[in-house]
Amino acid sequence: MKLNLLFFGSLVDATGIQKRELSTDSLIDVSLLNEYLQSVFPLLKKHKYKIAVNQKMVENEQELQDGDEVAFLPPFAGG
Amino acid sequence: MKKKHTVLIEGPITPAFIADSIAKHSSKTDIGAHAIFLGQIRKDIKDNRVVKNIEYTAHNVMAEQVFETIRESAFEKYEIVCMHIYHSLGCVKVGENSLFVFISCKHRTQSFHALEYLVEEIKAKAPIWKKENYEDKTYTWVGSEGN
Numbered sequence: 001m002k003l004n005l006l007f008f009g010s011l012v013d014a015t016g017i018q019k020r021e022l023s024t025d026s027l028i029d030v031s032l033l034n035e036y037l038q039s040v041f042p043l044l045k046k047h048k049y050k051i052a053v054n055q056k057m058v059e060n061e062q063e064l065q066d067g068d069e070v071a072f073l074p075p076f077a078g079g
Numbered sequence: 080m081k082k083k084h085t086v087l088i089e090g091p092i093t094p095a096f097i098a099d100s101i102a103k104h105s106s107k108t109d110i111g112a113h114a115i116f117l118g119q120i121r122k123d124i125k126d127n128r129v130v131k132n133i134e135y136t137a138h139n140v141m142a143e144q145v146f147e148t149i150r151e152s153a154f155e156k157y158e159i160v161c162m163h164i165y166h167s168l169g170c171v172k173v174g175e176n177s178l179f180v181f182i183s184c185k186h187r188t189q190s191f192h193a194l195e196y197l198v199e200e201i202k203a204k205a206p207i208w209k210k211e212n213y214e215d216k217t218y219t220w221v222g223s224e225g226n
Contacts, residue, residue, distance in 0.1 A: 008136060
């Protein structure tokens with residue numbers, strides 16, 4: 001399946017990317033995807049962030065489907 | 080069809096835009112009270128670094144959905160005649176405005192309460208980030224300090 005990853009705020013600095021398509025058959029839920037990304041981008045471990053799948057905040061157990069948008073959201077700072 | 084509201088606008092919210100928004104309400108004669116909140120970029124000094132501007136980014140699609148949910152919840156909680164919310168994206172300089180919340184009610188008390196509720200909800204729930212740029216060309220992601 002293909003996932004569309006989006007990084008925001010300080011996480012753009014931590015990963016060096018804003019947007020990336022990832023093809024995977026093993027990263028079937030948010031927890032596995034997060035662990036994988038933390039191994040590729042170790043700086044992520046130092047950051048606080050939440051994850052949204054298709055614009056909805058999710059927990060780690062959330063399963064992923066082909067075409068999902070997975071957004072990594074550091075603490076909000078609007079206003 | 081449900082009216083679509085767009086909150087995010089590129090660059091600062093100008094005084095002319097705000098004045099124009101106020102003027103548009105003169106025909107809505109059931110309004111007796113407007114309450115307005117304006118967020119302005121403050122020239123903070125942090126560790127001897129002086130703030131020059133703030134660059135706003137957002138998860139645009141998600142932010143617009145969140146703003147719509149916040150709008151609906153405010154309409155349910157308070158007696159609001161009309162409501163407008165605008166938030167900047169991109170670069171906003173010190174002294175310029177980045178958030179404009181405009182509530183109109185029949186009476187003042189509801190407008191005060193609704194305004195505070197909206198501003199706090201926006202701060203807590205909208206997926207928006209600010210990169211504070213300093214005069215010395217360094218920067219900080221606000222809220223993610225120490226990372």
